[in-house]
Amino acid sequence: MIxxxxxxxxxxxxxxxxxxxxxxxxxxxxxxxxxxxxAGQQASLQTVRELSxxxxxHDASP
Amino acid sequence: MEQLRIRWFQWAAPxxxxxxxxxxxxxxxxxxxxxxxxxxxxxFFVAPTDFQQxxxxxxxxxxxxxxxxxxxxxxxxxxxAFLGFTFxxxxxxxxxxxxxxxxxxxxxxxxxxxxxxxxxxxxxxxxWDARLTSELILFFLYMGYIAxxxxxxxxRRADRAGGLLALVGAVNVPIIYFSVKWWNTLHQxxxxxxxKGSSMAQTMLWAMxxxxxxxxxxxxxxxLYRVRSIILQRERHARWVQEVVx
Numbered sequence: 001m002i003x004x005x006x007x008x009x010x011x012x013x014x015x016x017x018x019x020x021x022x023x024x025x026x027x028x029x030x031x032x033x034x035x036x037x038x039a040g041q042q043a044s045l046q047t048v049r050e051l052s053x054x055x056x057x058h059d060a061s062p
Numbered sequence: 063m064e065q066l067r068i069r070w071f072q073w074a075a076p077x078x079x080x081x082x083x084x085x086x087x088x089x090x091x092x093x094x095x096x097x098x099x100x101x102x103x104x105x106f107f108v109a110p111t112d113f114q115q116x117x118x119x120x121x122x123x124x125x126x127x128x129x130x131x132x133x134x135x136x137x138x139x140x141x142x143a144f145l146g147f148t149f150x151x152x153x154x155x156x157x158x159x160x161x162x163x164x165x166x167x168x169x170x171x172x173x174x175x176x177x178x179x180x181x182x183x184x185x186x187x188x189x190w191d192a193r194l195t196s197e198l199i200l201f202f203l204y205m206g207y208i209a210x211x212x213x214x215x216x217x218r219r220a221d222r223a224g225g226l227l228a229l230v231g232a233v234n235v236p237i238i239y240f241s242v243k244w245w246n247t248l249h250q251x252x253x254x255x256x257x258k259g260s261s262m263a264q265t266m267l268w269a270m271x272x273x274x275x276x277x278x279x280x281x282x283x284x285x286l287y288r289v290r291s292i293i294l295q296r297e298r299h300a301r302w303v304q305e306v307v308x
Contacts, residue, residue, distance in 0.1 A: 002108070002110065012117040012120065013118070015117050015120075018178045019117065019121055019178075022125070023124060026124050029170070030167075033164065036163075037284060037287050044291040044298075047294070048294055048306070055304070
């Protein structure tokens, strides 16, 4: 362990705001991107499902 | 040879690539998480304090990998665009489009972490030097690609227009990379170079390389995940797609 305490770790030798400000935004961006990508996949699946129901309904009608 | 070529084109069919991408993205996502854990541990608990920049230098473990990925992803987009123009495969345009948001994100992160590093070390968030300006142009190129392709309704036309932008814009990537050599920039020169090796402490270098590999694996996972949504969206009238969701 190179840090004397957790306080020293979070302080980052006075650069805490800059270091953690960088890592926090990286984390937020990655989480947001994953959520958006998942929403996109759900939306695509939904589009296909609706289309498939329409076509089944169309096929069934005389 | 002939047989190999036929197999490549078979994989390039959206129908066969959809399940392949589905099988591989969790692997790359897990790889990214594992590499990031080890990289962050090395970066924060093993790598020593920098004798010039104190603890502030630890931004490097996300700044440099994000900057590398911003350039690598743009080159990957140009590569797919080139394949698209050459072989006219449908998957190429889909891959180009799947990569763009992740590339834009890493470009933004490169600029953001760079600003947070510049402020304490240079005394300014931003300067219009060659390195920073060319990276900002890269961000606009990503945004331009995303805006252009989403503005054109016909996907094949969107692919061609976007592909052209990806290819032409790729000229900017070597400009970013060599900017610190070609011009007098406030931004420091490369700490790691292909020709000269590294000027960093071993553990710092390892932490940075592991984080770079983690971002690389993350980008592959995201591109594979996103290309599945694009395939479904574009091939929604095909019978195999209907069977996938059934």
